[in-house]
Amino acid sequence: MSEHVQRSPERAKRLPRAVRERQILDAAVQVFSRYGYHSASMDEISDVAGVSKPMIYTYLGSKEDLFAQCIRREASRLLEAVESGIQPDLPPDMQLWHGLRSFYRFVADYRESWTVLHRQALAVGGSFAEEITSMRSRAIELVAALVVSAGSQKGLADQVEKSGEGLAAALVGAAESLADWWLDHSEVTDGVLASWLMNLVWLGFNDLVEGRVWTPSSSPAHNE
Amino acid sequence: MSEHVQRSPERAKRLPRAVRERQILDAAVQVFSRYGYHSASMDEISDVAGVSKPMIYTYLGSKEDLFAQCIRREASRLLEAVESGIQPDLPPDMQLWHGLRSFYRFVADYRESWTVLHRQALAVGGSFAEEITSMRSRAIELVAALVVSAGSQKGLADQVEKSGEGLAAALVGAAESLADWWLDHSEVTDGVLASWLMNLVWLGFNDLVEGRVWTPSSSPAHNE
Amino acid sequence: MSEHVQRSPERAKRLPRAVRERQILDAAVQVFSRYGYHSASMDEISDVAGVSKPMIYTYLGSKEDLFAQCIRREASRLLEAVESGIQPDLPPDMQLWHGLRSFYRFVADYRESWTVLHRQALAVGGSFAEEITSMRSRAIELVAALVVSAGSQKGLADQVEKSGEGLAAALVGAAESLADWWLDHSEVTDGVLASWLMNLVWLGFNDLVEGRVWTPSSSPAHNE
Amino acid sequence: MSEHVQRSPERAKRLPRAVRERQILDAAVQVFSRYGYHSASMDEISDVAGVSKPMIYTYLGSKEDLFAQCIRREASRLLEAVESGIQPDLPPDMQLWHGLRSFYRFVADYRESWTVLHRQALAVGGSFAEEITSMRSRAIELVAALVVSAGSQKGLADQVEKSGEGLAAALVGAAESLADWWLDHSEVTDGVLASWLMNLVWLGFNDLVEGRVWTPSSSPAHNE
DNA sequence: TATGAATGAGCATTCATTCAT
DNA sequence: CATGAATGAATGCTCATTCAT
Known part of the structure; x- marks a missing residue:
């Protein structure tokens, strides 16, 4: 052991x-x-x-105190790292892009911090889970704001309005999952990871905003 | 307690x-x-x-054995549930769509199973993490296959080829994260969740496949 | 140690x-x-x-629980021992006499019980002290009742009425102290100890000095 | 705490x-x-x-040393207080009377000292108990001397001779117990406590009941 | 088959005590 | 003289695990 x-x-x-x-x-x-x-x-x-x-x-x-302080310190570090990588005067997609890159750089530089935050903190019930969850919620809201601001710039499609937070949660989850995946596939760079995500979710999001919508019935199997 | x-x-x-x-x-x-x-x-x-x-x-x-068997049984159930919801003769997007809906129905019906699999199993180091990780990898590969098959139908853009697994990992993560989010926002239906994801990632993916790519330099801040 | x-x-x-x-x-x-x-x-x-x-x-x-149960068990034993030695239809001084003898027999037979009750339980603060104190109080009240009943038989002198409980506390303390003293001077018998106390507190030291002596056979129950 | x-x-x-x-x-x-x-x-x-x-x-x-010195200092204080209250040229009962009053005044003035000496010191095994016990023994011997001297003045009844130390131990215990009782019943004065004890042990309970009462002024030193 | 009885081994926590400054 | 910094050594308690019946 x-x-x-x-x-x-x-x-x-x-x-x-x-x-x-x-x-x-x-x-x-x-x-x-x-x-x-x-x-x-x-x-x-x-x-x-x-x-x-x-x-x-x-x-x-106590041990509990100690763990809590670990969580808080690492969470702060992570937030700082991400925030310091963002320039608020850029357009939303660039903000997201830089935020993602900062996030992945942090994961690379502080693997252990990331592990504690992502893998361990949630499994321990009680106040820790709440603390972590609330931090994650904050991150999600932040992203949601970005998403919505991008949508409103272009005329705020209904889809976005209703599902903003859900989409943000999905995006955050995707980013986290990719970070985990990265831990076992470190051959790609943080820039590549961020690109993938941008392409996956931003392009899709853009379509949404511009009125292109996927529905079961629009699938080729059905509509041709 | x-x-x-x-x-x-x-x-x-x-x-x-x-x-x-x-x-x-x-x-x-x-x-x-x-x-x-x-x-x-x-x-x-x-x-x-x-x-x-x-x-x-x-x-x-032993306790470890017991836990492992819990994990295996619940993971099998989950996989079965998802697979049984998929009809392999449908086009990729419809397969994904049905798979996602099955997944969310499983999460709703077997909250505890999902919690054990998602929240607890990873935090326990050693063989469990590996086991869970490998199951997750299988899921990711499955999705990757879907993704790639969709890509090849349309002429397999380079982006997709290289990043297939990464995209799949991101998609799986997004789905999981949304499942978590759902546990606290149970007012939406599984269909809605699946729709969000399809719109977010499938549309984006479609763009990719069709050659539309997001790059930092294509952002409005730069190309105007 | x-x-x-x-x-x-x-x-x-x-x-x-x-x-x-x-x-x-x-x-x-x-x-x-x-x-x-x-x-x-x-x-x-x-x-x-x-x-x-x-x-x-x-x-x-827990350790605390364990100690509490020791205290309670031994206290019960002590009370039972004393009570079983008393015949309630005898006159007060005979009751006291028999009670004292039973008490000293208990101390002799269960040295350790007595030590725990007398020496250790009070020093541990909190609920133990209260428990012991309350048991002691009950004992004191019992003796006080005896004392007062004896007093009222004879016309209840004022002194007795006002100071009954105080006198009882003193008597109990005297008995305990003598028990302690006995632990280091085991050559005398329980009967002797009880006699001393009876003579001291019942008859009075002055009486002693002047040749008046209390003996079981001089008690009113016997000498009429 | x-x-x-x-x-x-x-x-x-x-x-x-x-x-x-x-x-x-x-x-x-x-x-x-x-x-x-x-x-x-x-x-x-x-x-x-x-x-x-x-x-x-x-x-x-060390902590042990520290405690020992506390015990010694407080014990000395107590002994000094009692001794300084006694005038050796008075008759035994008056000496006892004054000694008791001094004792109770000490208890009232230095509650903490008394608590340490009485409640804590005995419970700690080893050398402390011995030290305390030996100090208590000295006190008992002192009282015993008083008792015996009183007895010999009057012709030293046999009972007294044999039981002097035992009686003294009982008396000391009674005084201590009453001191404890006092901590919870502070409405009476030290004089009253001392009176009770004098009446109880010096005169005898029986005497009390029959109306004979000891008061300082009834002591031979005063009333002849 | 099924279980009450029993334990080895480990862990968080505390406290008297001592250096290095 | 005076102390913040540091620790060795216990101790209460828990839990997975196994017998004997």
């Missing part, structure tokens, strides 16, 4: 509290992302952090 | 093995979906199943 | 629950009386009981 | 050692009396004392 995890070589001494807290959080993210909340042991975290267990409790509180 | 879970009223006796196994698996899915793998206790499962713990071990093996 | 404590020699097997519970409670009283609530470890209790720790938790609950 | 405990507002600096030691002991008595030996934490003591933990260790040694 505890294969090979990076650990601080020597028990460093007398560091200021802030530094220690960062060390501990780093270690915690690493371990939580590997084993999940329940299987992760405070022993291993303290080990990886190069710090004794009591310090963890003194500085960061 | 243990709010209100259905439990068998009386300790029944001398049932054939197959029946017992089903009872146990049902209970296990119920409990796992509520609490997640680690927080679920064999005690509660045996309680809900109306069976003593040793029986579980005799019939289904 | 863990000098030499009697322990069950062999890990006995498959005993009915009631028996195990008794074993565990016996062991717990033994260990609590030796080390006090806090220093006693569940490990040692389980060891002495010849039972694994999980059984203790399954059968008797 | 840590409701509201007085604490030094500002971390004072550079005080002479003796002062620091007093601060710490005061805090320790306060905390030990509230929570008992085991539940009291060095952290809280240092907190209440307004001193860092290492200082405690430097000045007073």
Whole structure:
């Protein structure tokens, strides 16, 4: 179970509290992302952090507290990364494009952060799931706003209006799923991933906005 | 923690093995979906199943085994449900359409199965993640085949060829994400969900196939 | 710290629950009386009981629960012992006399029970102290009733009326203190101890000095 | 758990050692009396004392040492208080009377000291119990001497000779018990308590009932 | 077949105690 | 003199798992 995890070589001494807290959080993210909340042991975290267990409790509180702080820190990082990649004065599609690229760069740079956020946090019931879910909801709303703003620019097709949030949820899910897929197919670049998504959902979305609609009865099997 | 879970009223006796196994698996899915793998206790499962713990071990093996069998059974059910909804002689888009509707009907009918598969199984490291991932991969490949077959009907654009699996992964993710979203917005029907997805991804995909491509430089900000 | 404590020699097997519970409670009283609530470890209790720790938790609950049940059981035993020694149709002084003898016999027979009740239970704050205090209060009231009934038989002197409970508290304390003293001076018999107390509080030290002595046979029940 | 405990507002600096030691002991008595030996934490003591933990260790040694010194200091205070209230040239009963009043005044003035001594010290096994027991023994011997001296003045009845120490133990226990009772019935004065005891043990309950009452003014020292 | 009885092993958490500054 | 930083060592408790009947 505890294969090979990076650990601080020597028990460093007398560091200021802030530094220690960062060390501990780093270690915690690493371990939580590997084993999940329940299987992760405070022993291993303290080990990886190069710090004794009591310090963890003194500085960061209980295991639950620790996990919560991991989640929050990584979620903030992710949001910041994405936001910092977006220029709000660009048109919606460019915003989405840059947002997606930033997102994938983050996933690449901080695999563990992404794993904790995406894979582990939801499985742990209670407040964590809520917290994560609410962050995800915020992301979805953000995308929905983008989608709707794009639609209104072009005359806001009915389809878009009604389904904005649903479409956004689908888009976010697609992006996440592609991120997961990427973890096992790292040969493509973040730009390629973002392109795929843009082509898949943006072109489709564009059609919608311009009045082209897919319905079961419009399928070639039926309408010719 | 243990709010209100259905439990068998009386300790029944001398049932054939197959029946017992089903009872146990049902209970296990119920409990796992509520609490997640680690927080679920064999005690509660045996309680809900109306069976003593040793029986579980005799019939289904360890907790890990039990979970694996839950996963497999529910995944099979899901796949069956989806496949049985598809008529292979229809055109690709209609197949996708029917597949999506079947998928959402399954999610609605077997919430717990879906929860176990989607939320819990990935968080548990090791063999489970692999198993789930491989099943998901199969689903993705299936969709990819659909996508590619649609592409080749129309002359297989390059974009599609290279990105088929990625697009499929994105589509599957979008469908899953929308399923999650649906759990909290049950006012729309499965048909609506499927429509959204078809409009979002199929129209977009169609554009691709027909040579319309989104690139950063084709965005209005750049080409005017 | 863990000098030499009697322990069950062999890990006995498959005993009915009631028996195990008794074993565990016996062991717990033994260990609590030796080390006090806090220093006693569940490990040692389980060891002495010849039972694994999980059984203790399954059968008797948490350490606090366990201690509470020890207290209650021993307190009940003590009360029963004292009450069974009293014949309510005797005059008050004879009742007191027999009650005291029973009390001291109990202390002699169940040293550990007495230690737990007297020495340990009060030091642990919270509900235990309250429980013990309330039992002690009941004992005091009982004695107070005796005292007052004796007083009213003789015309109820004012002093007695006003101070009944205080006197009873003092008497109970005297009895307890003498019990403690006895633990280090076991050469005298329970009868002697009871005599001392009767002479001290019933007759009065002054009387003693002047040659008046209370003996069971000088009680009104006998000497008329 | 840590409701509201007085604490030094500002971390004072550079005080002479003796002062620091007093601060710490005061805090320790306060905390030990509230929570008992085991539940009291060095952290809280240092907190209440307004001193860092290492200082405690430097000045007073281990937790055990600290507790021992609390016990000794408070016991000394108690003994001094009682002794200073006694005038050795008075007759025994008056000495007892004054001693008791001093004792109750001490209990009233230093509740915490009394609590530590009476409730906590015995429950902690090992050397503390011995120390406390030995101090209590000294008190008992003192009283015994008083009793015996009273007896010998009047011709030393046999009963007294043999049972002197036992009687004294009973008397001391009665006084302590009454002190405890007092903590919950503070409406009576220390004089009343002392009177009750004098009447109970010195004169005898029987005497009381028959109208003979001990009062300070009826003591031989005064009424002859 | 079916189960109440029993446990090994692990985990979160706490606390007295000590360095390094 | 004085302390924030740091930890070794316990301890209460839980849970998957297995016998003996």
